Amino acid sequence: MNRERLTNIALPLIGTLIVVAVWEAASRLGAIDPRVFPGPVTAIAEAAGRLSADTVGEHMAWSLFRVFSGFALGVAAGVVIGVLAGWYRWFGLIARPLIELLRPIPPLAWIPLAIIWFGLGEPSKFFIIFLGAFFPVVTATYHGVTNVDPILVRAARTFGVGGWSLLARIVLPAASPDLATGIRIGWGLSFGVLVAAELIAADRGLGYMIMNERNTGGSVSVIIVGILLIGFLNLLTDAAIGSAIQRWIGRWHGSGV
Amino acid sequence: MTVGREGHSQVGSGAATRVEAEPSAGSAIRISNVTKSFGAPGHGPTVLRTIDLTVRENEFVSLVGRSGCGKTTLLNIIAGLERPTSGTVEIHGRAVRGPGQGQGVVFQQHALFPWMTALRNVVFGFRDASLSKSDKQERARELLQLVGLSAAADKYPREMSGGMQQRVAIARALALDPEILLMDEPFGALDELTRIELQQELLRIWEARKKTVVFVTHSINEALALSDRVILLAPHPGRIERDLAIDLPRPRLRTDPRFIALHEEIWKGLSS
Ligand SMILES: Nc1ncnc2c1ncn2[C@@H]1O[C@H](COP(=O)(O)OP(=O)(O)O)[C@@H](O)[C@H]1O
Ligand SMILES: [Mg+2]
Numbered sequence: 224m225n226r227e228r229l230t231n232i233a234l235p236l237i238g239t240l241i242v243v244a245v246w247e248a249a250s251r252l253g254a255i256d257p258r259v260f261p262g263p264v265t266a267i268a269e270a271a272g273r274l275s276a277d278t279v280g281e282h283m284a285w286s287l288f289r290v291f292s293g294f295a296l297g298v299a300a301g302v303v304i305g306v307l308a309g310w311y312r313w314f315g316l317i318a319r320p321l322i323e324l325l326r327p328i329p330p331l332a333w334i335p336l337a338i339i340w341f342g343l344g345e346p347s348k349f350f351i352i353f354l355g356a357f358f359p360v361v362t363a364t365y366h367g368v369t370n371v372d373p374i375l376v377r378a379a380r381t382f383g384v385g386g387w388s389l390l391a392r393i394v395l396p397a398a399s400p401d402l403a404t405g406i407r408i409g410w411g412l413s414f415g416v417l418v419a420a421e422l423i424a425a426d427r428g429l430g431y432m433i434m435n436e437r438n439t440g441g442s443v444s445v446i447i448v449g450i451l452l453i454g455f456l457n458l459l460t461d462a463a464i465g466s467a468i469q470r471w472i473g474r475w476h477g478s479g480v
Numbered sequence: 481m482t483v484g485r486e487g488h489s490q491v492g493s494g495a496a497t498r499v500e501a502e503p504s505a506g507s508a509i510r511i512s513n514v515t516k517s518f519g520a521p522g523h524g525p526t527v528l529r530t531i532d533l534t535v536r537e538n539e540f541v542s543l544v545g546r547s548g549c550g551k552t553t554l555l556n557i558i559a560g561l562e563r564p565t566s567g568t569v570e571i572h573g574r575a576v577r578g579p580g581q582g583q584g585v586v587f588q589q590h591a592l593f594p595w596m597t598a599l600r601n602v603v604f605g606f607r608d609a610s611l612s613k614s615d616k617q618e619r620a621r622e623l624l625q626l627v628g629l630s631a632a633a634d635k636y637p638r639e640m641s642g643g644m645q646q647r648v649a650i651a652r653a654l655a656l657d658p659e660i661l662l663m664d665e666p667f668g669a670l671d672e673l674t675r676i677e678l679q680q681e682l683l684r685i686w687e688a689r690k691k692t693v694v695f696v697t698h699s700i701n702e703a704l705a706l707s708d709r710v711i712l713l714a715p716h717p718g719r720i721e722r723d724l725a726i727d728l729p730r731p732r733l734r735t736d737p738r739f740i741a742l743h744e745e746i747w748k749g750l751s752s
Contacts, residue, residue, distance in 0.1 A: 354643060377561055378591040383580025383607055392604075396595045475595045475636040 247291075261444050274432075279287035283456065285428040286417055289345070293352025294413040298336050299404060300385040301357045305364025305405075309398075310390055311367055315365070330354040332418045334423060351420040356409035363405025398421025403468045409465055415459045429453050482707045508660055508692035509535040509558060514567035516718075517552055526717035527553050531567070531712065534659075539694045540686060542703035550718025551696040555664050558694060559583045565669065572659060580607070584658030588665040590645035592637040598624060599633040605655025623651040626685065644675035650682070660692040667702070677707055677736065682716045683730060700746045704739055706730050712749045722749050 243263055249255050250262030257265060308315040308322075330351050340345035369393050379385075379393045421430025433449040436442065516528040525662035528550045531563040535541050542549045556562035558569055560579040571583065579585075592601045602620035603613075611619070624630055627647040635644055646666055667675040682704060686693055688690060697703050703710045707726050725745065728738055 268515045371657040374587055374589055375593060378585070378587065380561060381559060381579045381583065381653075382605060393593065396593070399595070412749075472595070475638060477638055 266444040266447045269475045270440050270448040273442055273445055282427055282429050282432045289348050290417050293349040294328025294356040297353040297356025298360050301360025302364050304366055305361040309365045311469045326358045331419045332359055346470050347423050348420040355412035355416045359408040360405040367401025368394055371397040373429050399472055507534045508537045510570040512568050514564045516565050527719040529719050537692055538690050540708045541695055542695045544710055545713030546715050549713045549715035552664055553643055555662050555696055557664050559585050561701035567643055582659040584661045586649050586653050586663040586666045588668050592650045594637050597634050597636055601648055602651045602655050607653040611614040622721045625652045625656055642667045642670050660682050666698050700743055
């Protein structure tokens with residue numbers, strides 16, 4: 224058990240180190256052109272020279288703030304609409320075709336409309352990120368609410384529990400593993416559209432930092448470090464959400480999501 | 481033990497008080513002329529046809545029959561979870577209009593709420609609004625003790641064995657202090673040893689609490705070990721084939737010649 228845990232932590236670390244080492248070696252041996260693809264040591268050193276930690280920290284903080292806001296709105300709307308669509312048949316009949324129609328549209332395709340509707344400020348970015356979270360959450364919530372084990376509903380009914388009480392005490396908890404899956408996927412998608420959202424005339428955020436460097440003919444190192452930062456942030460926050468979900472439903476549901 | 485027979489009028493909302501002077505006094509359940517078919521009236525096969533059955537108070541009755549002959553459907557109708565297509569079901573002279581009228585149900589799968597611990601599952605069973613939260617918890621602990629699970633109060637269903645889950649389900653059903661206990665193959669998924677253990681527990685509880693029990697099983701041995709009466713259902717459409725009084729003292733031995741003779745009789749009834 225302990226040994227298995229060690230392996231589970233050690234192997235991914237070793238794998239990452241190998242890839243970084245190969246990357247560094249390839250750059251030192253001249254296998255890749257350092258002007259378009261510098262090695263990790265050069266990239267970090269150069270990026271550190273061009274940007275202060277404060278500046279990077281500020282860009283990161285803005286990106287996180289946007290993702291959290293858009294994501295929170297998307298989760299809230301997704302849960303409410305998903306629950307209503309699953310609980311009231313008539314509402315489901317109206318809402319589901321609309322959701323199914325809009326769901327396959329990539330959030331990025333909404334950018335032009337977002338600019339027209341919300342202008343170039345923060346709301347248009349929230350909107351794009353919101354879409355990233357909304358569709359996975361609304362779909363998973365609907366699925367969870369409509370797929371509650373009927374035996375649990377019957378059992379609750381034998382205790383005279385029905386109506387809203389049935390929804391709150393049985394259906395929602397029973398649907399929470401599905402909801403958790405939707406939240407996790409939604410977080411990933413929200414993060415995924417972050418850079419694109421920040422392309423909408425932003426003046427801060429990691430997406431802006433990257434594009435600005437490209438547009439002003441700056442250093443490719445900053446772009447590489449920026450991209451890796453996005454991945455890293457996503458990894459950390461996803462792990463945090465995963466462990467929160469584990470604490471929320473792990474004990475009774477078994478495996479996490 | 482504070483979980484007594486007193487105060488069993490709490491079940492249901494504004495349910496009428498018991499009509500003691502009914503001609504059916506002494507009969508806990510009266511099923512009259514019940515027919516059931518699923519789907520639109522006149523369409524779909526008849527699952528149950530003209531079922532007439534009276535269960536006396538504190539009687540332990542088993543329903544035995546091939547799978548698909550309508551045992552679960554009949555139990556669900558008594559539970560108020562399913563409506564009969566025609567006919568009536570009365571519990572202590574009151575027409576059954578839905579669940580929560582004094583029927584406790586134990587299902588084949590444990591049907592515990594997986595996000596609640598054993599204790600909270602049992603607490604859920606107390607519907608009496610006049611009980612405080614700590615009262616409910618205290619009584620739930622007593623019920624867990626009754627089913628031999630004091631130590632597992634804080635375990636979640638997935639952390640329990642099938643036998644433990646079913647014990648919790650029984651405790652939860654008892655929390656309603658139901659007048660009748662409806663059990664649908666409750667031990668069907670358990671191994672032989674656990675099954676026999678739970679049968680003995682159930683008899684002990686039944687004797688201590690004086691419940692009316694309707695017990696569905698496809699095990700002839702189980703029906704014979706437990707029941708005052710065994711009702712044989714025949715399939716297509718589901719109907720009562722035989723109604724056998726089991727007049728043997730408990731505990732019953734499978735090697736008792738009378739047990740064997742009854743087993744043979746039921747077996748013949750089922751395979752005809
Ligand atoms: N909800 C339902 N809709 C349609 N047919 C059903 C439904 N429930 C049960 N049946 C049918 O009724 C018959 C009796 O089922 P059931 O009461 O579950 O039998 P048993 O419990 O004796 O195995 C079966 O043929 C089954 O297919
Ligand atoms: Mg059945």
